[in-house]
Amino acid sequence: DIQMTQSPASLSASLGETVSIECLASEGISNDLAWYQQKSGKSPQLLIYAASRLQDGVPSRFSGSGSGTRYSLKISGMQPEDEADYFCQQSYKYPFTFGSGTKLEIK
Amino acid sequence: QVQLQQSGTELVKPASSVKISCKASGYTFTSNYMHWIRQQPGNGLEWIGWIYPGNGNTKYNQKFDGKATLTADKSSSTAYMQLSSLTSEDSAVYFCARGDNSGYYFDYWGQGVMVTVSS
Numbered sequence: 001d002i003q004m005t006q007s008p009a010s011l012s013a014s015l016g017e018t019v020s021i022e023c024l025a026s027e028g029i030s031n032d033l034a035w036y037q038q039k040s041g042k043s044p045q046l047l048i049y050a051a052s053r054l055q056d057g058v059p060s061r062f063s064g065s066g067s068g069t070r071y072s073l074k075i076s077g078m079q080p081e082d083e084a085d086y087f088c089q090q091s092y093k094y095p096f097t098f099g100s101g102t103k104l105e106i107k
Numbered sequence: 108q109v110q111l112q113q114s115g116t117e118l119v120k121p122a123s124s125v126k127i128s129c130k131a132s133g134y135t136f137t138s139n140y141m142h143w144i145r146q147q148p149g150n151g152l153e154w155i156g157w158i159y160p161g162n163g164n165t166k167y168n169q170k171f172d173g174k175a176t177l178t179a180d181k182s183s184s185t186a187y188m189q190l191s192s193l194t195s196e197d198s199a200v201y202f203c204a205r206g207d208n209s210g211y212y213f214d215y216w217g218q219g220v221m222v223t224v225s226s
């Protein structure tokens with residue numbers, strides 16, 4: 001199975017700050033990567049797919065980048081509603097696998 | 108609008124089975140994959156498998172072979188997952204999630220079903 005190593009496990013950011021979360025795949029995944037946001041007690045929501053494509057309705061402060069084995073999610077200007085858990089997911093090979101998550105809190 | 112409405116919380120005994128449902132609305136049920144995903148406290152998210160309701164084809168994570176069985180009823184636009192031979196390790200929240208146009212990203216999710224296995 002492809003292992004997705006996500007970092008950091010947690011971070012805190014001030015309002016307006018830019019934050020980055022990274023995922024490292026155990027092998028190349030050819031940009032077959034998504035990012036999800038999960039707020040407390042809710043279902044995950046798709047933010048980014050195909051590594052860098054913004055899902056409809058997602059604010060433009062969210063962006064994704066990367067290639068090969070390294071991918072990142074950037075939030076440009078932390079907002080209160082961005083406090084949540086974030087997960088990456090690869091769809092390059094079965095079984096699809098997720099990163100272990102990043103808990104993002106407001107400082 | 109697309110909605111996935113899942114059945115309610117389940118408290119089940121060890122060694123038993125449970126069948127949870129996911130009723131889809133707001134789109135053509137037979138045109139998108141339906142995925143199932145498990146979330147255990149502290150263990151993150153695990154992909155269980157998908158079913159394509161248009162033809163009933165399925166694909167499972169090998170880890171869940173023999174544990175999960177996915178079916179779909181086109182007449183009611185409802186997907187089902189049966190979990191068998193339950194142990195405490197199967198206690199988790201189970202989500203259904205629609206595959207997007209590529210099939211492999213999850214663009215709409217159900218609210219989740221908490222399954223607790225306890226005697």
